[in-house]
Amino acid sequence: MDKKIYDIIVVGSGPAGLTSAIYARRAGKSVLVLEKEAFGGQITHSPKVENYPGYIEMSGNEFAEVLVNQALGQGAEIDLAEVTDVIDEGALKRVVTDAGDYECKAVIIAAGSKHRPLGVAREDELTGNGVSYCAVCDGAFYAGKHVAVIGGGNSALQEAVMLSERCSQVTVIQNLAFLTGEEQLIRKLQNTPNVDFIYNSVVDALEGRDELTGVIIYNTEENEYSLIECDGLFVAIGQMPENEPFLHVTKLNEYGYVDAGEDCTTETPGVFVAGDCRSKRVRQITTATGDGAVAAVAACRYLDTL
Numbered sequence: 001m002d003k004k005i006y007d008i009i010v011v012g013s014g015p016a017g018l019t020s021a022i023y024a025r026r027a028g029k030s031v032l033v034l035e036k037e038a039f040g041g042q043i044t045h046s047p048k049v050e051n052y053p054g055y056i057e058m059s060g061n062e063f064a065e066v067l068v069n070q071a072l073g074q075g076a077e078i079d080l081a082e083v084t085d086v087i088d089e090g091a092l093k094r095v096v097t098d099a100g101d102y103e104c105k106a107v108i109i110a111a112g113s114k115h116r117p118l119g120v121a122r123e124d125e126l127t128g129n130g131v132s133y134c135a136v137c138d139g140a141f142y143a144g145k146h147v148a149v150i151g152g153g154n155s156a157l158q159e160a161v162m163l164s165e166r167c168s169q170v171t172v173i174q175n176l177a178f179l180t181g182e183e184q185l186i187r188k189l190q191n192t193p194n195v196d197f198i199y200n201s202v203v204d205a206l207e208g209r210d211e212l213t214g215v216i217i218y219n220t221e222e223n224e225y226s227l228i229e230c231d232g233l234f235v236a237i238g239q240m241p242e243n244e245p246f247l248h249v250t251k252l253n254e255y256g257y258v259d260a261g262e263d264c265t266t267e268t269p270g271v272f273v274a275g276d277c278r279s280k281r282v283r284q285i286t287t288a289t290g291d292g293a294v295a296a297v298a299a300c301r302y303l304d305t306l
């Protein structure tokens with residue numbers, strides 16, 4: 001029997017990928033979503049989401065479940081497979097996976113990105129219980145409390161500014177002897193009374209049984225360990241997009257994100273990109289779902305020209 005040729009294959013079942021599947025199905029296109037890990041994407045790691053319009057509060061898992069069911073209800077197929085390559089064969093695209101090859105006419109890459117972890121013991125266990133990677137998402141849970149921010153680049157400094165507006169104390173912990181973010185941000189933070197800085201220090205261990213109560217840091221210059229008591233730890237040491245499988249059909253920027261603008265098109269006709277894996281400033285569910293809709297409409301228009 002001949003293998004099915006899908007109109008659209010979506011790589012990744014996060015908010016961007018599933019939104020694009022919903023939009024493409026409603027335009028009557030056949031859609032397969034391929035996911036390598038968690039159906040619903042990285043939001044499944046979040047115990048509480050309070051900034052998605054229309055939902056006052058929900059867990060990331062609740063949101064993911066509704067979104068998966070909505071895509072399935074619209075007739076999208078969703079399979080577990082890791083995409084390892086996408087090959088442009090003109091009007092047809094070959095999607096190579098660890099479960100075999102698939103063919104389609106258009107591809108939407110919605111592979112997301114991962115926050116770079118600290119790499120210390122019990123980090124996974126305490127994520128959502130004091131350890132966070134997103135001040136926009138979780139900052140409100142620490143109002144009036146003492147938090148530490150790990151990192152000294154622009155992302156970390158922006159997180160520190162945001163947190164200083166609601167937390168009682170913000171301690172920025174940087175591994176170097178200086179901050180690497182923009183001068184303007186550094187000056188702003190240095191003039192904020194509830195922000196302090198610790199340099200030349202890395203996180204050695206996380207304290208607390210079920211909830212974080214502090215961090216042990218190691219000062220590499222003084223060769224000394226010390227305990228910083230805090231209620232929250234915001235890790236902002238960069239993100240890790242996982243876009244290597246798409247190198248044959250996209251151009252990546254210097255940080256590894258697919259170099260594409262708000263129209264979600266790539267340099268390869270018939271290949272589109274949506275969500276956190278794209279170069280952009282704000283990585284949130286709202287921006288991912290927005291991209292999903294834009295990419296799906298663009299893909300449907302492309303299909304109609306074939």
Ligand SMILES: Cc1cc2nc3c(=O)[nH]c(=O)nc-3n(C[C@H](O)[C@H](O)[C@H](O)COP(=O)(O)OP(=O)(O)OC[C@H]3O[C@@H](n4cnc5c(N)ncnc54)[C@H](O)[C@@H]3O)c2cc1C
Nearest residue numbers: 012014015016036041042046083112137275276284285288
């Ligand atoms: C702990 C935490 C809390 C957060 N809280 C909030 C919040 O409160 N509000 C908010 O708006 N945002 C929040 N975010 C951010 C939000 O989750 C992301 O912005 C959003 O999920 C991005 O959606 P996406 O579809 O682009 O990517 P993702 O959700 O990352 O989905 C991409 C999917 O693609 C899959 N994938 C990657 N590569 C491949 C491959 N080669 N083959 C097959 N599948 C692949 C991944 O496994 C993943 O499931 C939070 C994130 C985290 C980690």
